[in-house]
Amino acid sequence: MHGIFLAAEAPGAVGEVFNLTDGEAVSKRRFIGRVAELAGLPAPSRKIPLKLAKFLATIVEGGARLRGRKDAPIINKARYKFLGLNLDFSIDKARKLLGYQPPFGFEEAIKRSMVEHASADRATSARG
Numbered sequence: 553m554h555g556i557f558l559a560a561e562a563p564g565a566v567g568e569v570f571n572l573t574d575g576e577a578v579s580k581r582r583f584i585g586r587v588a589e590l591a592g593l594p595a596p597s598r599k600i601p602l603k604l605a606k607f608l609a610t611i612v613e614g615g616a617r618l619r620g621r622k623d624a625p626i627i628n629k630a631r632y633k634f635l636g637l638n639l640d641f642s643i644d645k646a647r648k649l650l651g652y653q654p655p656f657g658f659e660e661a662i663k664r665s666m667v668e669h670a671s672a673d674r675a676t677s678a679r680g
Contacts, residue, residue: 558650565649571641574654574661580635583662590666605632 555572559565585595600608609632616625624630646652656664 554655555652562650570646571643574657575643576658577640578658586662602636
């Protein structure tokens with residue numbers, strides 16, 4: 553939110569696009585491992601090539617469709633695509649034009665996100 557307010561107040565920001573992150577390059581292994589840890593789960597211990605992941609996702613999704621399942625299987629194309637994305641974005645432009653400084657880093661952000669996610673899950677469960 554901090555960066556959004558800075559952009560709203562900066563005349564030079566009109567029509568511009570800014571990446572607003574914590575500025576840290578975080579590997580997917582670190583990201584997934586930390587989410588698993590905070591969720592009380594073991595971190596994934598094996599790596600598989602992306603091409604194999606895509607193949608498996610296609611097979612598993614096809615099998616789920618044939619069985620008439622409505623929910624996405626644990627291995628699916630959306631998760632495969634996430635694994636192949638580069639999620640490192642430069643925030644240099646936001647720093648320069650907006651004076652943006654990330655309010656907190658990866659560790660604090662992931663902890664806050666997990667707390668918020670758990671809160672949303674509880675609220676959804678309470679509604680039935």
